[in-house]
Amino acid sequence: MRTLKRKSSLTKFLRYLIVALILLFICLVILAVSYWVSAKSNLSGTIISAGLGQTVQIQFDENDVPHVKAKSQRDAYYTLGFLHATERSWQLEISRRLASGRLSEILGERTVSLDRFIRTLGIKQAAEKQFERYPAEIKQLVQAYADGVNAGNRALGWALPIEYFLTGSKPGYWSAADSVAWSLMMALDLGDNWQKELFRLELSQYLSTTDIWQVMPPYPGTNPVTNIDFAKLYREHQVFRPTQSKVQASRDGEPYLLKHVDTVGWLSDQQEGLGSNNWVLTGKKTISGKPLLANDPHLGLSAPSTWYFAHLEAPGLNVIGATLPGIPAVVLGRTDKIAWGFTNTGPDVQDLYLEKIDPDNPNQYIGPDGPLSFLAREEIIQIKDKPPLRFVVKQTRHGPIISDSHARAKKVIDTDRYALALRWTALDVENQTLLGGILMNRADSIDSFKNALRHHYAPMQTVAIADVQGNIALQVAGVAPRRQLHHGLYGVAPALGWERQFDWTAYLPFEQLPSFFNPTAEWLASANQEIISASNPNPLTGDWDLPFRYDRIAAMIGEKDQHDRTSMQAMQGDVLSLGAQALLPLFKNAQSGHTLQPGIQSVIDRFDGSMSIDSTAALIFNTWVDQLTRILFSRLGDSFTEEYGRRSFRGAVNHQISNPDSPWCDVHTTAERENCQGAANLALQRALNDLSQRYGKSSTDWRWGTAHHALSEHRPFKNIPLLAEFFNVSIPFPGDAFTVNVGRPVLNNPKAPFQANHAPSLRAIYDLNDPEQSAFMLPTGQSGWVQSHRYRNLSASWATNQLIPLAMKPKQVQRELVLKAKSF
Template sequence: MLKKIMIVSLSVLLVLIAAASGGSYYMVQRALPTIEGEILTAVEKPVRIVRDQYGVPHVYAETEKDLFFAQGYVQAQDRMFQMELSRRSIGGRLAEVMGDKMVQVDHFNRTIGFRRAAEEGMSKVNPETMKALQSFADGVNAYIEDHQDNLPVEYTMLGFKPEPWTPLDSLSIGKYMAWELGTNMRTELFMGVALPKLDNEKLMSLLFQYQDANPTIVRQTEMEKAIEVDQAEERPKAALSKETVDSIFAALDLTEQKALPGEGLGSNNWVVSGKKTESGKPLLANDMHLGLGAPSTFYQNHLVMPGKYNVSGAIFPGVPGVIVGHNEKVAWGFTNLAPDVQDLFIEKQNPNNPHQFEYDGKWYDAKVIQEEIKVKGAESVKAEIVVTRHGPVITNTLDTYVSKDQAPSQTIRTAEKVEQPLALRWTAHDATDEITAMLSFDKAQNYTEFEAAMKLFQAPAQNVVYADVEGNIAYHAMGSIPIRSKGDGLSPVPGWSSEYEWKGYIAWDELPHAINPEKGYFASANNKPVDGDYPYHISYDYDLPYRATRITQMIEEKDKLTLEDMERMQSDWLNLQAKEHGPVFIKALESAKLNDTEQKAFDVLKKWFENPIDDPQLAGPVVYHAMYNKMYTRFFEPHLTEEFFYHFNRTAMPNYGLEVILRDPDPIWFKGTDDTKEKAIVDSFKQAVAWMADENGKNPEKWQWGKVHTITLAHPLGSIKPLNLLYNNGPYEYGGSNGTVGMAGFSRGKPFSIVLGAPWRFVIDMNDVNGAKDALTMGASGQLGSDHYQDQTDLWLEGRYKTMHYTDADVEANGERTLTLQPE
C-alpha cells in the first residue's frame, strides 16, 4: 500500500537525494546493529542470540519475559523502520511525518478503525499474552533508547524519531492483516449499484460455481458430524447510487494493495501423510501469497525457552511469537479461507440529527469519535468518525481530495450530508485474541492442544493444515464466519431493520475439517473448502480451482513423496487454466482472418498449449496472458457500459465471469446481442498481438515471458529516484502467473509487473524437524547496507531453500555471530 501512495514534499525529497550521495555510506553503516558481543539491558538473566549464515536470529532465554524482550530487540535491530511505517499506516498517522498527501489515507484507516478495534479488544486478551506483548514492546523500546543517535537511516531522511512501541501497536497489525485478506466489500458495492438496474440472471451467471470435478479441501463425508441447517438466502435489491459507490471505491483504490481481488492474494498449503512419503512421516508445505517488496513481509526467527518454547518459523515484523512454522512435535501452515466476513448496511439517518439512525422504528444515537490528524508542515485536520450499531460509516471518507494547489479541509465529517450512509459490519471489529492463539500454536505438543489454540483465532479466517511427529495430519477451517438472518452477503442490506442482522458464527465443530483422511493428504489453495452438500454459506470469493487441482495432481502422481518434491511443487509453473481453455481459443482463432504477425502469434500459442508452462524463456505465455488481459474489457465493457464496468473491474468477478463464459458452449452473457464468445476471443487476440508487437517487436517467436513478466522487490522509499538504485532489488525476469502453484501475480490493470507472490516458502519432513527449509524474497534485515538485506533473493528466485537449523548442536555449528544480552 505504502509504495503505491507515498508522496513526499520537495524539502524532504532534497534531503533524501542528499542522503543518497556520498554521505549515505557513513549514515548507513553507522545504523547497522550490534550482532556480536555483549549488551547490558533490561533482561533478568543472560539471553543468547545466535545469528546463522543468513542473519536469522536464534534466541535462547531462560524466562518467558526475556524471550519476548529479546525477540522485540532483534526485530527492532532488523526491521524497525518497516515496523514504524506499519504502525503509522494502520493507525492513520502517515501525514504526521509525510505531509498533507497522506490525510485521506489516514482518515480512511482511522475510519475503518484497525487500531480502535485492537484497543477495544484489549480487555479480551489473555493476561499472560499481555505480559508477552509488553515484554516484546520493552525489547523494541530498549533498542530505540540505545540507538537515538544511530537509528536506521530512513529516520534521518524523513526527519523524525520513533516513539515507544506499545502492545497496541502489535495487536493492530493483526487487524490490518484481516483487512488485507478480506475483499468481499468490493463485490458487494458493485452488486449494490448493478443488481437493481441490470439483468440479474446474466449478472448471477458470472459468479463462478465449483464443479464436482473441482477439488475441495475436504468432503462433508470426511467430517465426523452431519450438519443440517436452514439458512435463509433472501437477497434484497438495495439500490446504491453511483456517487456513493464511486466515493468508497476511490478510498479503496487509494489505500489498498496493488492487486485486485481474485488476482492471487491468498496462499498454498498442503500436508501429506506418512503412507505417501518416502520417510514414512508427514510432509508439510506452505507459501502464503501477499505483497512482494523490500523488506520482506515476513521475519524469520527461532525462539527457545527450555520446557516451554522451541519454535521456528515466520512472523509479521512488530508481532511476538511465530505465526507459521514448527516446534519439536508439530508443524502447521495457513491459507486464506476467503470467507465473506464484511457486510454493508444502508443506514437511515435522522434528517434533523446526522448522528442518529433508525432501527426497528426508533432513532438511536450513534457513537461519534473526534480524531485529530496531525499534518507535517500544515495545520491539523479534525476528523469526525461515526459508528452505528453495525460499524463505522464509510461513505465520503475522501470528501476532500488534496492536490498541490489545494490545502486540506480542516474538518472532515463523514456522516454529514450523506445521501446513503453505509456502515461496515466486519468480524475483525470484534474483540478477539489471535496473539494468544499464535503463542499457543508455538507451544502445542499434539493435535488436541493445537486445536484448542485454533478455537481462539477469529480473524482473518484461515485454512490450517497440521502435521505431527506421531504421523497425524489434519485440516480445519479457522475463524469467525457469519450466519445471516437473511441474505447471503452479496449485496448491501437495510440497516434500519433487525431482519438482516447476523445471528452468530458457524460453530467450531461445524466448520469444514477432517483428520487423517483415507486419501492421505489435504491441499488448499484458496479453493472451496468443502463440497456442495455443506449447508452454510461461506463465500462467493474462492479462487479458481487450478492451483488446487495442480497440487492434487502432483501429490497423486507419485507414490512416495520427498521434501525435494515439496520444494519442486512450490515453484511449479504449469498453467492448467490455459490447458483447459486452449481448445476453445484454438477453435475460435482457426477460422479467423489473421495478418502475418497474428498468424505467427497463433502458431506460437497453439504449440504452447501442448504443454502450457509459464516459463520465462517462452513466447507462448506472452501471447496467452496478453490476450487474456484484453478479454476482460472486450467481454464485459460493451455489455455493462462504462457506468458499471469500472466498478465491475475492481472486483474478482471478471476472473469468475471469464471462466464461466469460456466453459459454457452457449453462454447466457451474449444472449440477446449481436456479440459472440468467438468474436470476442478473436478481437482480444488481435488487440493483444498488436500491443505486444509494439512493445516487443514484430516477431512473436522471439517474445519471452520473462522480458515482460518481471519482479522488482521495491522499498517504500524506492519509489523516489535515485533512492530506487539503493533500496530496490530487481527487476528480475520470472515465470509463473496468477494461476500457477508457483504464483507470481500481476494486476490486470497494470500488467505484467509482479506484485503478489510468496514472500516466504516453508517445507518440512516430520521425520527430521531439524531439516526444515525455507526462503525469503529478500533477507533477514531491512537495514540498507546489511549483508543480510537481500542475501536470500537468489535462493527464492531459483526455487532453492536454506536449512532453518533447529537443534542446539546444528545452530551452534552454523552460527556466525553471537550477541549476549546481559542484565544491567
C-alpha cells in the same frame, strides 16, 4: 583594466567555489563513512538492555536466522522485539503508523485518505479495547515484546535506517496495543468480502441481479447462495445517488476520500484470491514413512519481506519459523514435535449495511424498532506541511460508517438518505488472536495445537498440521457468522440495516468449522478453494477463490505413490496454469489477420498453459486473455476500470465462453454481432499490436519473464524515481494468478500490466521424519537495512524455487549477539 579586475574577481570566485565544493564533498564522504561505520545493520558483541530479566544469547546461522536462547519466555519475546527493531525498524515504524492512521504526519497529503479510512475503522481503538481483556500472563508477554522493540530502536543510536533521514522522522513508541493493531491490519489485508459487496451494489445501478451473477459467477458447480433479487431491492428503496448529484459530486467531490489507487502498496484489498497453498501427506505417501508438510502464503510482496525467520528457545518454548515484525510469535513454523502452515480460508466475515438516515434528524438512523442515534467521535489527522484534517466518524449498531471516507461508497449511494456501515468480526472486543499465536508456539501435540487455535479470531485461516508421531490434520480457525443457504443475502451484497432479518445472530462454534484428521486419502490440502464442514453444510462464503491451484496440487500428489522433499519442492514451483485450460481452444483457433500471426501460430498451437519465464506463448496468451477480458467487460465503464486488477474476472470469462454465443462476447463498440470466437479474434489482433509496440516486432524477443516481474515494493518509496530503484526488489518470475507457484499480475497498470505484486511471501517444507531437514525461502532477505547485502540476497534463489535449511541446531554460526540485563 576593469576587464582584468572582473576576470580576477571571477577567477577568485571560481577558486572559492571549487574549494567549497571540495570541502562539501569531503564532509559528505566523512558523513557517509561515519554513517556506514555507525549503522548497526549487522549487530554482534554484547549489549546491555535494561528490560531483560536475565542474559540472552543470540546466534545467527549461515542463513542469518537468529537462534534465541533465553531463560524465560518473557525474555524470549523481549528479544524477538529487540531483533525486529534492530533488523526491521522502518518496517515496524511504517506498520505502526499505518495501523493507527498516522502516516500523513511524516508522508504528507498523499496518505491522508488512507489515514482517514483506517481512523474510520477505528483499528487502534479496537486494539486497545481488545488488549485490556487479554489474560494477565499474555499481556505481560506482549508488553515484553513491545519493551524489546523500544529497546532495540534505542540501541540503534543516531545512525538509523536511511528511510528515517529521507522522511525527517524517528522511531516512535511501540505499545502492546500496536501489536494487537497490526494483527487487525493483517486481517484487513486478507479480507475483501466488503469490497465485493460494494462492487455488486455498484453494478446494481445498471444491471439486473441475473446479469451481476454473470459478471461475478458463483463457485464452479454451485448456484448463487442467495435467491434475493438485490438489484431490484436497491432500486425499490431508491438507494442510488441521483444522476444529477453524481455529476455534481464528480466536480465538487470532498477531498481525502479513500480511492482504490490510495491503497495500492499499503493494503492488499486490490486483489482477489489472497490466500496461500498448504498440503500435508501422511507417512504412507512419503518415502520416509513420516509426514511432509508444505506451505507458501501468498501476500503482497514487500521490501523488506513481510516475514522474518527466527528460533525462540526458553523453558516451555522451542519454536522456529516465520515471524511477523510487530507480532510476538512465530506465526508459521514448527516446534520439535509438530509443524503447521496457514492458508487464508476466505470466509465472509465482513458485511455492509445500508443504514437509512432519519429524514427528521440527520444525527439519527432507523433501526428495527425506530430511530437510533449515531455514535460519533472527532478525529484529527496531522499532515506534514499542511493544516490538520478534522472529521467526524459515525458508528451504528453494525459498525463504523465507511461511506463518509470511501470515495466509491460515497459516490454510489444517495448520501442524503443512506449511509454504509461495516460489520467486521476482527473489530469485536472479544478478539484475542495474539493469545492463540502465543499458545500455538507452546503446543507439543496436534490436540494442544488445536486448543490454541480455539483462541484464533481473525483472519480465519485453514491450518495444515503434522506431528512426529505421523498424524496429519486440517483445521479451520477463526470466527464467522452463522449463515443458512438461500436465507437472506448471505453476505453477497449490502443488507438493509433497519430490518432485523439481516442481522448476525451468532458465530459458528469451533466444532462446526471444517476439520479433518488422518484421512483415508492420506493427504490434505487447501488453496482457498471451497471447504465445507462435515457438521455444517452451509459454506463460509459465497465468494470462494477459483479451485485451480487446489486441483493442480491434488493431481500432482496423485502422480506419485510416495513423495520426498524434492518432489514437494517441485510442486511448490509448478507453473502449469489450470486457469488457462478452458480458454486454450478459443485461443488456438483465434484468427487475427495480423501479419505476425503466421510466424507464431505454431508457438500458439503448442502452448499447454505452462507459465515459464522463457515462454513466448505464455506472454502471448496472457496478453490475449487480458484483451479478451476487456472486450467482454469494459462495457461496465468505471466499475470495470476500478475493479480490474483487484480481480482478474477469469471466472466470469470462463463462464461466458462456455456459451459460444454469449451476449457478453458481442463487441459493444461495433455494429456487427460477434460470438465468442469473434471476440477472441479481435482480442488476438489487439494483443499482437500491443506486444509489437512493447517488445518489438520480432516474436523471438517476447518472453513471459520479460513482462512478468515479481516486484517487492518498498513503503513508501516504491514509485519515487531513483529511490524506487534503490529500495524495490524486482526479478523475472514465472506463473500466473492460477498456478501453484503464484505470480498474480496487476493487470490495470498500463506501464507494466503483468508485473506481479502478489506471490509466495515465503516457501517452507517441514520434514517430520527429521525436522532438522526442514527448509524455507524468502523473496528478499532477512534484513530491513537497504544497504545490507542481506536486504535482497535471497531473491534470485526464491525466483528459481530454491530452499535453504531451517534447523534449530545450526551447522555454522556467522555472528553472535549477547543481550545482558542491566544490573542496578
